[in-house]
Every structure is written in structure tokens, then in C-alpha cells.
């Protein structure tokens with residue numbers, strides 16, 4: 001089949017686009033507002049952008065109806081900081097709770113019964129129950145047009161300035177134990193997946209990546 005996105009003439013009961021780029025990792029973003037109110041929300045329009053230095057991005061679409069910007073976007077822009085907490089299968093229900101549309105003065109950590117731990121380089125706290133946290137400094141926003149009136153998608157880009165990895169998810173081989181973490185990802189529709197299987201293949205086209213890995217091995221061996 002083929003369809004034109006502008007015409008949306010796929011003839012299927014649901015728009016298939018979100019299932020065409022999968023699985024999408026979920027950035028669970030904590031921020032603090034200008035007035036000091038803490039915020040937490042999941043974003044599956046999220047990814048790494050580079051690794052030297054490391055950048056990440058998340059995209060917050062304006063709210064349907066009100067056209068209001070997402071609090072996470074406003075907070076990151078106004079305070080210049082955010083934290084990405086790794087979303088895991090174990091935390092799936094809490095992640096869902098933090099996606100609720102609530103007044104900006106509601107702290108979603110409390111709503112979901114999650115504990116906060118302070119960050120080292122930025123003000124937004126980390127989700128204690130999450131195994132990996134990326135402390136980010138705001139870099140910029142890339143605003144994309146939306147088809148809905150008075151709407152837009154704000155792609156917030158941040159430089160990762162500090163990374164926390166819980167010791168128990170680092171295996172004896174010095175690598176992050178992905179199967180232990182079971183990172184959560186979206187598949188389109190209301191479907192999710194989590195990583196339960198890993199396979200290894202030597203990279204052919206990116207020798208620099210292999211060198212990076214080798215350097216890491218040497219460092220570990222010292």
C-alpha cells in the first residue's frame with residue numbers, strides 16, 4: 001500500500017505512522033518551573049542526537065484544544081535545564097500516571113508515588129526508582145509546524161552534562177545490562193514493548209565506534 005500523509009488516505013482504521021518508526025524510546029523528563037514547581041512527564045518523540053558531546057531531544061506537542069505548550073517544554077526553556085530518567089518496564093504504570101494532564105502546580109512525582117533524588121549539576125531532581133539519569137543543559141528549541149490550528153511541536157534539544165548509572169545494572173563485563181533494565185518503548189497505537197533480547201554484531205561501517213569501545217576496554221582493564 002501507499003498513502004500520502006497530507007491526504008491521510010491509508011484507508012486503515014488507525015493512522016499507521018507512529019508504528020512506522022519503532023520502537024521509540026521514552027524520555028521521562030523531569031524539570032523545575034521558574035517558580036520552583038517540579039514536573040515529570042514521558043515523551044516518546046525522544047532520542048539521542050549525538051555522543052561527542054552527547055545531545056538528546058524530546059518533542060512536546062501543544063495540547064489539543066487549548067493550544068497550550070507542554071510544561072516540560074516551558075520549564076526547560078525558562079530554566080535551561082532538564083533530566084531524562086530512563087523509562088523501564090517495571091515503572092510502566094508510574095510513567096503512565098505522570099502523563100496525566102494536570103495543573104502546572106501539581107508535582108507528578110507525588111501523583112505517581114515516586115521518590116526524588118537531587119541531581120549533581122542541574123536543579124531538576126531525578127526519579128530515584130529509575131536506573132539511569134541524564135542531566136541536561138538546554139541547548140535550543142526547534143519548532144515544527146502542526147496541522148491543527150494554533151498548534152506546534154517543540155523539539156527541545158539538550159546537552160547531556162552528567163550521567164548517573166545505578167551500579168547494579170552494570171554487568172561484570174563493564175557494560176550496561178539492558179536485559180536487567182528492560183527499557184520501555186512505544187510501538188504506535190496503544191502498544192508498547194520492552195527490551196528482553198539482545199544480540200551482538202561487529203560494526204562494519206563505523207571503525208571509530210569500535211575504537212571507542214576498545215579504549216573503554218583498556219580503561220576498564222587498568
Ligand SMILES: Cc1cc2nc3c(=O)[nH]c(=O)nc-3n(C[C@H](O)[C@H](O)[C@H](O)COP(=O)(O)O)c2cc1C
Nearest residue numbers: 041042043044045059060061070071072099100101
Ligand atoms: C509513553 C508516553 C509517551 C508520550 N510521548 C509524548 C510525546 O512524545 N510528545 C508529547 O507532546 N506528549 C507525549 N505524551 C503525552 C505527555 O506525557 C502528556 O501530554 C503530559 O501531560 C505532558 O506533561 P507536561 O505538560 O507536564 O510536560 C506521552 C505520553 C505517554 C504515556
